[in-house]
Every structure is written in C-alpha cells, then in structure tokens.
Amino acid sequence: MAKRDNPEITVKRQTTLLCVNHRRVSWREDDCLRKRRERMKRKFEEIIDYIEDLQAQNQLKQGEKLPSIREMATRFTCNKTTVIRAYKELEFNHKVYSIPKGGYYLIEKKKRINDTSKTINFTEVMPDTALLPYLEFNHCINRAVDLHQDHLFTYTDPQGLLSLRKALVDHFIDHQIFASEEQICITSGAQQALSILSKMPFPNGKKNILVEQPTYSLFQKIVELNGERVIGITRDFNGIDLNELERIFKYESIKFFYTIPRFHNPLGTSFSEKDKKRIVALAEKYNVYIVEDDYLADIDPNRNVLPAYYYDISGKVVYVKSFSKAFMPGIRLGAMVMNEALKEEFLHHKKCSDLNTSVLAQGALEIFINSGMYKKHINKARVAYGKKMKCLRDCLQRIKHTEIEFLIPKTGFFVWIRLSQKIDCTKLISRLKERNVYISPPEKNYLNDSVNENSIGICIAKLSTDQIRTGIRILCEEVELLSELPRVKSTNGEP
Numbered sequence: 001m002a003k004r005d006n007p008e009i010t011v012k013r014q015t016t017l018l019c020v021n022h023r024r025v026s027w028r029e030d031d032c033l034r035k036r037r038e039r040m041k042r043k044f045e046e047i048i049d050y051i052e053d054l055q056a057q058n059q060l061k062q063g064e065k066l067p068s069i070r071e072m073a074t075r076f077t078c079n080k081t082t083v084i085r086a087y088k089e090l091e092f093n094h095k096v097y098s099i100p101k102g103g104y105y106l107i108e109k110k111k112r113i114n115d116t117s118k119t120i121n122f123t124e125v126m127p128d129t130a131l132l133p134y135l136e137f138n139h140c141i142n143r144a145v146d147l148h149q150d151h152l153f154t155y156t157d158p159q160g161l162l163s164l165r166k167a168l169v170d171h172f173i174d175h176q177i178f179a180s181e182e183q184i185c186i187t188s189g190a191q192q193a194l195s196i197l198s199k200m201p202f203p204n205g206k207k208n209i210l211v212e213q214p215t216y217s218l219f220q221k222i223v224e225l226n227g228e229r230v231i232g233i234t235r236d237f238n239g240i241d242l243n244e245l246e247r248i249f250k251y252e253s254i255k256f257f258y259t260i261p262r263f264h265n266p267l268g269t270s271f272s273e274k275d276k277k278r279i280v281a282l283a284e285k286y287n288v289y290i291v292e293d294d295y296l297a298d299i300d301p302n303r304n305v306l307p308a309y310y311y312d313i314s315g316k317v318v319y320v321k322s323f324s325k326a327f328m329p330g331i332r333l334g335a336m337v338m339n340e341a342l343k344e345e346f347l348h349h350k351k352c353s354d355l356n357t358s359v360l361a362q363g364a365l366e367i368f369i370n371s372g373m374y375k376k377h378i379n380k381a382r383v384a385y386g387k388k389m390k391c392l393r394d395c396l397q398r399i400k401h402t403e404i405e406f407l408i409p410k411t412g413f414f415v416w417i418r419l420s421q422k423i424d425c426t427k428l429i430s431r432l433k434e435r436n437v438y439i440s441p442p443e444k445n446y447l448n449d450s451v452n453e454n455s456i457g458i459c460i461a462k463l464s465t466d467q468i469r470t471g472i473r474i475l476c477e478e479v480e481l482l483s484e485l486p487r488v489k490s491t492n493g494e495p
Helices: 007-055 069-076 080-092 132-148 162-173 189-199 217-225 242-249 274-286 338-352 357-372 372-398 425-434 464-481
Strands: 096-099 103-106 184-187 209-214 230-236 255-258 289-293 317-322 334-337 404-405 414-419 455-459
Touching: 007 080, 069 184, 069 464, 080 103, 080 404, 096 132, 096 372, 103 230, 103 317, 132 289, 132 357, 132 372, 162 184, 162 357, 189 217, 189 289, 189 317, 189 334, 209 217, 217 230, 217 334, 230 242, 242 255, 242 404, 255 274, 317 338, 372 464, 425 455
Parallel strands: 209 230, 209 255, 255 289, 289 317
Antiparallel strands: 096 103, 184 334, 317 334, 404 414, 414 455
C-alpha cells in the first residue's frame, strides 16, 4: 500500500509551486515591459536623429513643417505617443516649435556672430537681439497674412483687432489685470498711447501732468512737445514722498500722474505694495488719474507683485503695456486698459493719429500669444535678464567701492548709481567714452536738465555678461582715479 503524503505538506508544496510560478510570470512580464521600454527608447532616439539628419542635409528648412505624427508612427512602426514624446523633446531643446492644431515646425539654430567691437554701450535701451524670436514670429506673420488677408488692405477698428483684444484678456489675467476686450485698446507702440494721453482732455478737467524725477526721458519730451505743463516729484531708492504727492494732488490741478511702479526707468527700482495702494487711494480722493507704465511686467519673476491697476476701484488708473522692451521693438505694438469715461475721447484722438494700428502686426501677435510661443519666449527672456542683473550685482558687490551707492533689482533693464561728491560726473562720462564705455548723462531724465544729484544710470539689457563685467571694471577704475583728484570749482562757486 502506497504511503500517503501528509495533507499539510501537500498544501505547502502546492503553495510553494504557485509562488514560484507567480514569480516566473512576474519576471516574464517585467522582462517584456523592460524590452518594450527599450524598444520605445530606441524609436524615440531614432525619430530625433531622423529629424536632425533632415535638417543637417537641408531637406527640412527653417519654418518648414515636420512630418505628421501619423506619418512618423508608420515610418518607425511605433505608436503615436512615442512620436509625440520625441517632438516634445525637440521642442524642449528649442529645435522645433508647435502650433496648436497646426503641427510642429523647425527652428534653425542661428549662428551667433561674435561682436568684435570693443564698445560697451550702457545707453541702449533695447532687448538682447539674441533673445528675439525672429523665425517663430516670421511664421506667425505668414499665418496672419492668410487669416487676415481680407483686412490687410483696408481700414479696421481703431481700437484694435477684436481677436487680439480677446487674446489679451487672458494674457492680462496672468498679471492680475482683469478687463474685458471692450476696455482694451491696441496702439502703435506704448509711445503712441502716452502721446495721446498727454494731449487729450481728461474728465476731471485738470491741466497739469505730474512726473517722477528722474523718469523716462522720451515721455518728458512728448509732454513738452504737446505744450503741456509738467510738474516733477522726486523719486529715489526709497520711492516718493507720499505727503508731498498728496500736497501736489490737492493744490496743483493734476490731470494725471505718470508713474513706472515696476522696474523704473532709469532707477530700476519698484514701489512697495503699500505705496501703490496709497498712491491709488490719493488719486481717488483728489480726482487725479494715474497713467501706469508697466513696460517690463512680463519679465518679473515675482508673481506676487501687483500692478497699481489692481488696487483701482474707481476707474482712475490707466494701464499701459509695451510689447517692445521684453519682446520685439520693431513690432511697434502696445496695449492699454481704461474705463469708458476715457475710451471715447482716446479713440477719437487715435483715429486722427493713424486710423488704425497695423493689422498684420496685430494678427501675428495674436497667433504668437495663442500658440503659447509668447509665454515660452518670455520664460526664456526672464531667465536671461535675471542672469545679467545677477552678474552686475556680483561685480559691484565684489568691488565694494566707497565712492558709489547702488540698489540692484532681481531683474530688469536699469540700475541707478549714485556717486560721491568727490566724483565729477561729466568728467567721468568723458573719460569712460575715451575707453569705449558709453553712459548717458543724467540730465536727460530730468525736467529742464535740472539734475539735483550726482548720479548715472546704466542699461544692461543688450549687453552680454562679459561686456557687463568689463564695463563695470572700467567704470570702477575711473571712479577710483577721479576720487583721488581734487574737484575743480566752477565760476559760480558750485562744485
């Protein structure tokens, strides 16, 4: 008679066999998954290599559309997800760009020409040309021709393309500007908006314009050319005297106060949130309008910074935005947000000025914003200008010269440098010019050239970090030399 196994041993043996089989099955599944991932990775890399080879062999040129996702999936016998991942990788590396429902397009890497010039120009208020999205925007212009061809050769709404204004509604929300398309006006650059505002009558019936000292030089020129009376209020590293502002609002018949709350030109500083609230409250109290020039809002990395417009509940703030400085100067487009009490009069003046802003430029900007390309460009610009400002900060802090005082913002275009009374500002600018370093005289940023402090302003936007380092080194060398020389007395007894 055969010996029967113990039931408990039989159950344990069967359980062990099941576990072993389960591990074998799991191992096979893991192995299959691993092999599948490796196969997908190979396909992913093959797709990228294929696109780069097409570009290298000039079979795929700048601005041309990449093969469709379906076509590539068939060619490489893979699923569409693998193709999409490969195209996204190319896009992340700035080799292609995408247009929603329009496919992917090639960007040709431009060879950067080395600047052989030894000139270091701290006076040029221009974005870095290496950051300008020429090829992407060129595609948008071509698309705009197709989309807006019926309007290109006729007059359109002076207020601007409705489709662009709708795109800007969402764009402005990112900056805490909540407005409808009916409140938005498109202008031929922010400069046109400022010019019209300076000469048109305002509902408060007042005449004078208040500006910060120092301030954006071209706005002062605009106001003077328009024959308006301008009053100045001092602004320094600490902001403005709010008691003095209230006195001026109360007694000086101010039509509007032109201010640059964020990344001031030429100081580079910004108002605190507390000061912005107080300024808006004073404007409401004394029936004064505020024209807020927020020309560098896009590159501010701090999303908690709010425009003065955000605090306005009575329609006293006119918000003006430029697409020239952080984006592309030649596009000559600006936008503004205002209430109904101002819009009719403004549009009347605008129509007399240019009938309407370029339809082609407006249409291209609309496509650039809606496609997501504008946001990608701004993210790139934000990083680049932040690095430039950090470079400047490191240079000045390392030198720690006792004859200069400065406040470096986290980003922006401008920095204002105060000099000790030992330094002759005019002589410093002249000596720097001899060494091919150019700095603007401070007089241009003041009314009637009436400078009341010994300072210079510099713009670093267009310069490379190497140029910034070299320029600041030369600047500090000349400051050192001039600090050892006696100041020559002028004939009127002033230093």
